[in-house]
Amino acid sequence: MTVIATLGPKGSDGYQAAAQYNRHAELALFNSIADVMDGFRSGQADLAMIPVYNTREGEVREYFRILESLDQGYWLDNVVLPINLSLGALSTDQRLDRVRVIIGRSTVFRQCEEYIAANMPQATLVSVRDLEQALAELLQDRPDDHVVIDTEQIINRFGLNLLDRELAPYNRTRFAVIGSQPGRQTGYDATSIITRPLADRVGLLVDILNEFTKRGINILDLRSENDIKTQKLQIYLEVEGHRLNPLLKEALDQVEHQVIQVAQSLKILGSFPRVDMRIKRIRSFGFIGSGAMTVWFADKLQGEGYATVICGRSSTLRPEEMIAQVDVVVICVPISVTTNLVQRYGPLLRDGQALILLAGESETPLRSALEATAEGVEVMLVHNLWGPQALTMKDKNVVVVRTRKSGSLCSEFESFMYKYGAEIHLDTPEKHDLMMGVSQKLPTAISVALAMTLAEHGIDYGDIDSHSTLTSLYGVLALARVHSQHPRTYAEIMATSGEGKKIVAGFLDHLQRISALAEQRQIDQLAEIITENIRAIPSHFLKSKMRQAQAVDAVLSDIGFKGD
Ligand SMILES: NC(=O)C1=CN([C@@H]2O[C@H](COP(=O)(O)OP(=O)(O)OC[C@H]3O[C@@H](n4cnc5c(N)ncnc54)[C@H](O)[C@@H]3O)[C@@H](O)[C@H]2O)C=CC1
Ligand SMILES: O=C(O)C(=O)Cc1ccc(O)cc1
16 A cells, blocks of 8 residues: 655644545655655655645745755655635634634644734744644643644544634645656656756856746746855756656756756756646637648647647548537638638537637638627637747747637637747737738748749759849748748748738739839939838838848858858
8 A cells, every 4th residue: 555654643734635645545644844754765655745835835945955855756746735724722712812822833823824913913822843742732731721723624633612714715735746756747747856056157047047948948936045054056946848858858958068067967856747726718629620730739739738639631530529529629721721611610619619710811711700600609810920840939920810709718828829938919800911911922922933933044043142142142041931841831821812912912013113114224213212112111120120131141151051
């Protein structure tokens, strides 16, 4: 039978946490965290349960030092226990203003500070290590001005009268479960790490955090302490992901060898299923479409603890069945079939579900989604401006088009993207499509037309680099990007409808006019057009983009980036 070492006595919060973790386990009860750990180390118990954080007290200070010396154990799980503290007395008519002594454990006193100050400010607090023994003595001596604070179970177990309940509301304690085997990977994990005492170094903390941030790894907790003897800084971190996750391994490796630059300066305390204090309304996402972007988002959502189901054209699970099972339906198919599928599947959603469109076009698909779904169905469009090859969404743009039917489920999806660092921009459907005319339809059309022109005139691509100016390189880079990815993605982009169409149409008119003026050698007029353009472009925009262009020039002229 499993034996768990935990804080006693029977009925206390430590006892309840261990019983909640494994109700069949035998519990070995101790009076201090250090004794609990000694019990585990000496082999008296298979697991140890120690309090690490309380919503009212903050961190439990001893645990930092205890964990630092954790040499033969792993932090492998957690228990979050609501703590309900009650007041017990020997008589039922005990008046609170006559109480002289309150008996309890020190942590309980800290949690009930406000209650004691408000109701028994005159009382002396007697903090005991061994509550069991203190209560036995109380029952023997029976002083009429003593009361006890602890859980209701303890008050009842010692036959005391319950005077008041819930002395400290919103009181929850997180306990760490320590075992001798590392925790298994569940896909929704966190890892806790502590550093050895660190030598002073400018920017150390920022540089450590940056290794996680640039890999899109969320930091859940950060604390620091000064080592008692050396007064050097020690940092405790809890980050999302399992210690076997390649990105996390890479980040930890960089922190140890590139940032701190001291071997063995990090100690991984363990990986465990993530403790979720936030309230989530969405449990599951169902995707219609099983392409690259679906796989990308489903993977990230799973990492956030959501269940995901994917329906492709050839999967056995049909969208009709899937829709009935999930909270949020995501349609992520080529732009040209999005509206069709919205019309087909939108009516199957019921009130309380959400339909999220992941697509590069907004006006027509959203209008159909609003028409096709019942009044109580949430509707929103998300257009991520990165491709499926992106490692993370950190600092990448995403356009979110909310509708009058976007509610809390849609907000939860937005929060998920916010959490992982996406730059969220809210647009109307028309604004989205207009701006995609500028950033997608037109540049793609130009790149495609340029490649066709080069082919038509038999231009040798080997001559491009040797004859390019700094300015002409940009167009060639766009050409390369468009022709290095899935042709269908860019064909779909060129064929989108909505406000963006007028950008391509306007461009063609102006190109023709410029081309005619050039043909007629109207140099003054052409220069006048450019001057007018300069007046229309905000000067701060021009300046800032020119600075960026020069930074790109510097990279491109670097020997490693010169074309070969
Ligand atoms: N690939 C990219 O770089 C980006 C794509 N997007 C958007 O994501 C959406 C999906 O794009 P990808 O995943 O890249 O496409 P994809 O071509 O990789 O996958 C599309 C999926 O839709 C399915 N599909 C095609 N026609 C269908 C039909 N008639 N009925 C049912 N399913 C059908 C295909 O079987 C495939 O599973 C598009 O709306 C696109 O605008 C957004 C940003 C970037
Ligand atoms: O990676 C790139 O350059 C892209 O342009 C990716 C991309 C493709 C399609 C979209 O709708 C949004 C972004």
